[in-house]
Amino acid sequence: PEAEVIALSPKTLMATNRFLCDTCGKGFQRDQNLQLHRRGHNLPWKLKQRTNKEPKKRVYVCPEKTCVHNHPSRALGDLTGIKKHFCRKHGEKKWKCEKCSKRYAVQSDWKAHSKTCGTREYKCDCGTIFSR
DSSP states (O other): OOSEEEEOOHHHHHOSOOEEOTTTOOEESSHHHHHHHHGGGTOOOOOOOOOSSOOOOEEEEOSOTTSGGGSGGGOBSSHHHHHHHHHHHHSOOOEEOTTTOOEESSHHHHHHHHHHTTTSOEEOTTSOEEOO
């Protein structure tokens, strides 16, 4: 109830390298990594210091208005979680299983599925396929 509710845009959630180097254009997922990279260009850099006071808990809402996670009471607890949720549930499903044609938005989900697809099938005489 006391958490800071953060609503990020779909573009921000889908971005892989939000923090860009002004000098060479290289992108980073975290500001801290960009700051460390800036040292290589002999540019001014500043790492964020941890404060002694307790950081306020952050929760992330889904930008999709019809999604259950759009409401603060159903927000997700970390940035990685909301990114994966948004990609899986609302993102483009680019990867397709060659065996069963099931589609995935996250490449690692597709790879995991592809390893076991078709290996755990039980077929009834009527043609229905069961996983167990």
